[in-house]
Amino acid sequence: AQSVTQPDIHITVSEGASLELRCNYSYGATPYLFWYVQSPGQGLQLLLKYFSGDTLVQGIKGFEAEFKRSQSSFNLRKPSVHWSDAAEYFCAVGAPGGGNKLTFGTGTQLKVEL
Amino acid sequence: GAVVSQHPSRVICKSGTSVKIECRSLDFQATTMFWYRQFPKQSLMLMATSNEGSKATYEQGVEKDKFLINHASLTLSTLTVTSAHPEDSSFYICSARDSGEYGYTFGSGTRLTVV
Numbered sequence: 474a475q476s477v478t479q480p481d482i483h484i485t486v487s488e489g490a491s492l493e494l495r496c497n498y499s500y501g502a503t504p505y506l507f508w509y510v511q512s513p514g515q516g517l518q519l520l521l522k523y524f525s526g527d528t529l530v531q532g533i534k535g536f537e538a539e540f541k542r543s544q545s546s547f548n549l550r551k552p553s554v555h556w557s558d559a560a561e562y563f564c565a566v567g568a569p570g571g572g573n574k575l576t577f578g579t580g581t582q583l584k585v586e587l
Numbered sequence: 588g589a590v591v592s593q594h595p596s597r598v599i600c601k602s603g604t605s606v607k608i609e610c611r612s613l614d615f616q617a618t619t620m621f622w623y624r625q626f627p628k629q630s631l632m633l634m635a636t637s638n639e640g641s642k643a644t645y646e647q648g649v650e651k652d653k654f655l656i657n658h659a660s661l662t663l664s665t666l667t668v669t670s671a672h673p674e675d676s677s678f679y680i681c682s683a684r685d686s687g688e689y690g691y692t693f694g695s696g697t698r699l700t701v702v
Contacts, residue, residue, distance in 0.1 A: 505688075505689055507689070509693075514596075514678075514695075514696065514698065515695050515696060516591075516593070516680050516682075516693035516694050516695040516696050517631075517680070517682075517693040518693070519691070522689070524688075524689075563630065563631070567689050569688075570688075573619065573621075573684060573688060573689055573691075574621075574633060574636065575621075575633070575689070575691075576633075577630040577631045578630060579629060579630045580628075580629075580630055582628075
């Protein structure tokens with residue numbers, strides 16, 4: 474079965490600083506990988522996804538993520554964080570052909586200091 | 588882009604009553620919708636997969652008689668929490684498959700509080 478680990482429950486960064494949120498997955502082959510963002514009391518918005526091809530994926534709002542097969546990781550990065558990026562971030566994994574069911578990590582709460 | 592409307596956004600109900608949550612795809616047809624439950628400061632747990640015109644598929648450990656799911660049309664799925672109890676209080680989120688494989692749009696969620 475697939476699983477996702479987000480080791481950092483909380484992260485605090487200063488506005489303008491760079492950001493990296495960690496995500497590790499467990500799956501027998503190359504899974505489909507996703508990053509979502511959730512603002513308080515809201516649903517989830519897709520930031521980016523990886524299915525195949527170029528391992529560096531560009532997303533919305535200036536985010537990018539890199540798939541590293543050797544490390545079973547899909548870390549999310551942003552070179553300069555804005556105060557509006559404060560939210561909960563979820564990494565998710567799906568099995569190709571697996572009925573479109575996503576498995577989510579436990580999330581990382583991002584706080585941005587002004 | 589694709590929009591999913593979830594209603595109500597917040598609901599408070601008395602213990603023992605039932606509550607219905609609606610999930611609508613506004614500008615596309617969704618043959619498959621998903622219902623998630625999220626506890627405070629925790630991740631989303633998939634409750635069930637809803638397919639238009641057929642019975643929902645529930646995840647292990649989810650009581651199908653308590654969480655009734657109906658997907659009667661290509662744009663509407665409903666989740667009814669029957670005989671609600673305080674432990675059912677949670678944030679419920681739906682998502683609809685809008686395009687291709689793993690193409691989802693999420694609703695904005697429903698905060699259910701059972702008193």
